[in-house]
Amino acid sequence: MRDRIDFRLLGALLKKNRRENTSSFRKGNFDAVGFVMRLLLAGAFIAIFVIFFGKFVDMYLGIKLNNVSDAEERLYELLTLVYGAVLLAMILSGISQINQALFSADDMRVIAALPIGANTLYLSKIILIYLGQLVVACFTVLPVNLTVAAHYAVPTAYYPLTALACVVLPLMSVAISSILALPYHALKVFLKDKFLLNFIVITVLTALLLFLYAYVLEAVKELLLGDDMKYFFNEKVMTGIALCAKYLYPANLISNILLGRELLVSSLVIAGWFLACMAVSLLMIRMILTRSLQSRISGSPNFVKKVKPLAKSRLPFNALLRKEFLMIFRTPGYMFSYFAIAVVMPLLVYFCMSVGSSLAVKLIAVDSNLELAIFLTMLFGMLANMFCSTNISRDGMLFYSLKAMPLNYKQVIFSKVLLCMIVTAFSQLFSAALLAATSYITVANAAFLFVVGMMFGFAQICVATRADFNHPHFSSESDGEIKESGNTVSTVLVIGIVLSFALGGALLLTKMYFSLRGLSEAYAYLTYVITAGIAILSVAGSVTFLLVGLRDRFYRFSGGGLH
Amino acid sequence: MVNDEAPVREEIVSVDGLYKKYSKRADYAVEDVSFKVYAGEIVGILGHNGAGKSTTLKCLEGMLPFDKGAISICGHDIVKEPVKAKSNMGFVTDDHAVFVKMTGIQYIDFMADVYKVPQAIRQIRLDQLEKIFCLGDSIQNLISSYSHGMRQKICMMGSLVHSPKLWILDEPMTGLDPRTMRAVQDYMKYYASIGNAILFSSHALNTVAKICDRVVLIRKGKQVDDIVMSEFADRPDFDFEEYFLSNERQD
Structure with a gap:
């Protein structure tokens, strides 16, 4: 049976998608703080990237291979590697987006019953994903290409071809993602009920990404310290890069086009590649989409490990604690955002410490490992604990059910706080232990770091929980999962970042001030006093914020959309 | 000697002058609703969509705060002794x-x-x-x-x-298959017969007529009637659906 694409229906679906996607910008839904934060962060990131990448381009184009300098060949390699990385990121994101759009999005439950062909439906989703990736391509390819143009005499055609690259890269990414999306879906279905395996896989992948991040950090450090990175790019490494660029399809084809090499062949291969991928993916979609949607609607057998009929009885507080744990552990999004991040947080602190420690010594000639450790622990601990800003909202309408149960308000709220504290204790303990084990700080300082880390963590958890309690934002998804951060998350994030930088900066400046006067030994206690003082104040302030009027607020709670 | 006094019935629910509005400017969602439910009774709350049935039940369950009035479950005030009051009830939300x-x-x-x-x-x-x-x-x-x-x-x-001594159900029959619906109705009757009370809202008028001892009618947040179903037991021509709809038409 043929499944023609109905362009009228396609238009209607795109219109629906556009309306849904712009709904978050409407008055009342718009998270202005978060939007501005994201813009500022993106702007700052691009500015920093352009500065460092520019330096890197100068250095890299000057590298000689077999004592021969070939700037155009180096540029080809550089662009190929960058496009390869961008393409890889876009493919991974594309796979996830296609899966979300086809198999998780709520609208599919309705659309599945409408007289819309699988290919039309698929195309409407793909076009939307493509448009999103087009924006990402503009934010990545343009800074790279324009930085290159500022450091190397590129041909005039390079500029319009850069625009073409922005258009073509997401096309290729979407085409490849389309083919990989279905196997990924099968893997997800396989892992769906295997919560522990899921947790291990996600955590290991995150840790691997962190190792990659550490590698990049190391390179940045070398660049900052002014060491000659050419030593890193020796003959062997350069031969490997050249070989990699030669076979890194299809990223190298775009580099070819940009540099005017094999223009016709590269264009034809890209077009052929795209058409072949799309044809295969449309065929696969036509074969399985309808069946897959039907199985989603009918529900699938979902047996978990057989358990004893009833477990041993627990105290209500412990039952709430367990409920909270299960809710997070069995929701992949939550599990990654909190548990996996909390597990890899010590690695994050360690990697940044390894870079920051030597940077501090070289740039400001001060050994400030403890101060840096406090700053990093506070910053990354805060990022891991951001999740607590949804402590109430995660329950959704079930929060009202909890209200109707014979539970004290303290049991409901404190069970949430305690679970977060257990997670915080884990990440803070391993973080401090790792820094002590790698001799960045002494064992005594590690103990101090753990204690103040717990105090700051506790303060943040209390503030985040109460802030969310005051302004809950319940999900409208059928499973109640929160997929978008609200104003509370952005506000707690801003406060956390400002406080981390303020305390970290204050500690480093104090240390510098006394070190430059040769008094660092005499005034070493200041670090402890300042940190402990602010930690105590934070705890006192946040506990007050959490508890004042909590009982009354619990009784009067009527937010989140219940009418 | 004959004891003329009626047997003292155990009071499970007491709602007295309940007022609830969702915001200061809004009209009352529930206005001056009062009723009691005794042990062994099945009481239905009926009304059109948005009449205030669910709001009344949610106030009773302690989910929502209310502006005026008093609610007690098995003698425990839902505001002053919420944990004790809630220990005596089980609820099913809509x-x-x-x-x-x-x-x-x-x-x-x-x-x-x-x-x-x-x-x-x-x-x-x-x-x-x-x-x-x-x-x-x-x-x-x-x-x-x-x-x-x-x-x-x-x-x-x-x-x-x-x-629980009190079982509160908001639209309990929605989504149930006929066999389970019958089983639930039978169980509700049994559960009340062993000394518990049931309070439920429903649009299924047949179910209400079949199993309820009393029906509280709510219209636009106000209680308009408290019907004792046994009063119609000797009237074979009585059509509860028609009675309910004519009551609604008065609006």
């Missing part, structure tokens, strides 16, 4: 809100823990409830995989695990 990341059995366990059901009788209760609701092996599955009707069943099982 949206069948349930922890979908738990398996059915874990949810029952959770509810038993919260209501402090002794270990010794949990399994007996579960077996009793299983006979009525027949979830079978599905009780070991994640609730997220349940159909609408199955979620309704697990909500009901969770609400009964502690054998």
Whole structure:
């Protein structure tokens, strides 16, 4: 049976998608703080990237291979590697987006019953994903290409071809993602009920990404310290890069086009590649989409490990604690955002410490490992604990059910706080232990770091929980999962970042001030006093914020959309 | 000697002059609603969509605060002694809100823990409830995989695990298959007959007419009638549906 694409229906679906996607910008839904934060962060990131990448381009184009300098060949390699990385990121994101759009999005439950062909439906989703990736391509390819143009005499055609690259890269990414999306879906279905395996896989992948991040950090450090990175790019490494660029399809084809090499062949291969991928993916979609949607609607057998009929009885507080744990552990999004991040947080602190420690010594000639450790622990601990800003909202309408149960308000709220504290204790303990084990700080300082880390963590958890309690934002998804951060998350994030930088900066400046006067030994206690003082104040302030009027607020709670 | 005094009935629910509005500027969603429910009674709350049935029940369950009036469950004020009042009731919400990341059995366990059901009788209760609701092996599955009707069943099982004196149900028959609907109706009658009280809202007028002892009619937030169903028992021509609709038409 043929499944023609109905362009009228396609238009209607795109219109629906556009309306849904712009709904978050409407008055009342718009998270202005978060939007501005994201813009500022993106702007700052691009500015920093352009500065460092520019330096890197100068250095890299000057590298000689077999004592021969070939700037155009180096540029080809550089662009190929960058496009390869961008393409890889876009493919991974594309796979996830296609899966979300086809198999998780709520609208599919309705659309599945409408007289819309699988290919039309698929195309409407793909076009939307493509448009999103087009924006990402503009934010990545343009800074790279324009930085290159500022450091190397590129041909005039390079500029319009850069625009073409922005258009073509997401096309290729979407085409490849389309083919990989279905196997990924099968893997997800396989892992769906295997919560522990899921947790291990996600955590290991995150840790691997962190190792990659550490590698990049190391390179940045070398660049900052002014060491000659050419030593890193020796003959062997350069031969490997050249070989990699030669076979890194299809990223190298775009580099070819940009540099005017094999223009016709590269264009034809890209077009052929795209058409072949799309044809295969449309065929696969036509074969399985309808069946897959039907199985989603009918529900699938979902047996978990057989358990004893009833477990041993627990105290209500412990039952709430367990409920909270299960809710997070069995929701992949939550599990990654909190548990996996909390597990890899010590690695994050360690990697940044390894870079920051030597940077501090070289740039400001001060050994400030403890101060840096406090700053990093506070910053990354805060990022891991951001999740607590949804402590109430995660329950959704079930929060009202909890209200109707014979539970004290303290049991409901404190069970949430305690679970977060257990997670915080884990990440803070391993973080401090790792820094002590790698001799960045002494064992005594590690103990101090753990204690103040717990105090700051506790303060943040209390503030985040109460802030969310005051302004809950319940999900409208059928499973109640929160997929978008609200104003509370952005506000707690801003406060956390400002406080981390303020305390970290204050500690480093104090240390510098006394070190430059040769008094660092005499005034070493200041670090402890300042940190402990602010930690105590934070705890006192946040506990007050959490508890004042909590009982009354619990009784009067009527937010989140219940009418 | 003949005892002329009527037997003292155990009062389970007392709602006295209940007022509730959702915001200061809004009209009252519930206005001056008063009724009592006694042990052994099944009381239905009827009204059109948005009449205030669910709001009344949510105030009763302690989910929503109210502006004026008093509510007590088994003699415990819902505001002053919320934990004691709530210990005596089980509830099923209209949206069948349930922890979908738990398996059915874990949810029952959770509810038993919260209501402090002794270990010794949990399994007996579960077996009793299983006979009525027949979830079978599905009780070991994640609730997220349940159909609408199955979620309704697990909500009901969770609400009964502690054998509450008061069972509150908001639209209980929605989504149930005919066999379970009948089983639930029979169980409601049985449950009331052993000295408990049931308060429920519904649009299923046949069900209400069949099982209720009394019906509280609410229109636009106001209580307009409190009907004792036995008064119509000797009138075979009485059509409860027509009675309800004519009452609504008065608006």
